[in-house]
Amino acid sequence: MKNIAVIGAGKFGTNLLNTFAQLERQGRCHLVAICDINPETLKTQSEKYRVNGYLDYREMLTKEKIDGVAIATPDPFHREPALYAAHLGKHILVEKPMDTTVEGCLEMIEACNKNNVLLQVDFHKRFDPYHREIAKNVREGKIGRVEYGYVHMEDRIEVPAKWFPSWAPKSSPVWFLGIHFFDLIRWILSSDGKKVYATGKKWKLKSLGIDTYDSVSAMVEFRNGAVVTFDVSWILPEKFEAIVNQGLRLVGEKGVIECDSQDRGTRVCFEQEGMMTYNLGFLSETQDKFGRIEYSGYGIESIADFVYNLEYLEKGGSPEQLKKAISGLGHDGLEATKIAVAVQRSLETGQVEEV
């Protein structure tokens, strides 16, 4: 059984920890240690998950017996811990975006190849059953050659303004949200990005003292000729019915596919909370027969997939075969980052940019 550690135990790190703790109960891994530079977060999380806590990932990675490490530090800070872990021969699951630079992604891939370790990126949109069905239909030619498409992904404003205002200026809706769908569309189309034109607004968040884009519209031409427009923003009002709104549409020579990736059909309105739409497909909490919380959904599956991949490799599974499976790997992280970098460049130059 593999020993797993987590670096960055904040909001999304908790999702990683819940997944590994659940897999431990199922006898599929050991959650051995947590690292976070915030002493309060570290204390709370290491007590909650009953594991050793470290303020410094270097100390954790050298002292503990760890096979694989999951990294959920803020967007621009995945690279250093990943490189350190790779050089010590640890397998890596890194949150999206893999890195916010192309050079960083290349360096991470090189380090993992050199040390013969798995480099996986948590691109959970691939694990959404509705998206898997879209990918299958597109690959089977059900809508013919895709000519154009449309994606939207929008968070409520509390995400950049209240959850992580300290690092939101070092990120953007492109890095935090767009990257999910750059990967998904690239995966569905089996085609890399080619050219980008993007435009964005810095109005609302800047007025609140957070210097980052509110919204970005990016038109991406893929190598197979499909042109997909991505509208991403993180300024929806706090009263919006869900923390995230998302969906996609693809139009081809022979058909069209539309998916509301947020509203899966259940709406409620409570006196206190107001109107709410659920996407239980992403994360659902139920109780098992012992009354313990059981997590399921594609937001969990894509993390658990890292542990399954380590089991597969240990049993002699082929890394080449893994590349054909659903997991987002280092190369996918690199290609998604290349699109995001071109989008950020186009925002600055106002020009069409090569991916």
Ligand SMILES: NC(=O)c1ccc[n+]([C@@H]2O[C@H](COP(=O)([O-])OP(=O)(O)OC[C@H]3O[C@@H](n4cnc5c(N)ncnc54)[C@H](O)[C@@H]3O)[C@@H](O)[C@H]2O)c1
């Ligand atoms: N897959 C998804 O759907 C999804 C959703 C949300 C966030 N994320 C990603 O997860 C990452 C973390 O986001 P979050 O919302 O949890 O942010 P967060 O601010 O809540 O948590 C980040 C944590 O990392 C810690 N940290 C920072 N530098 C560190 C270091 N060098 N070593 C150890 N710990 C360090 C911080 O103290 C903090 O507790 C981001 O890259 C984000 O894009 C992914």
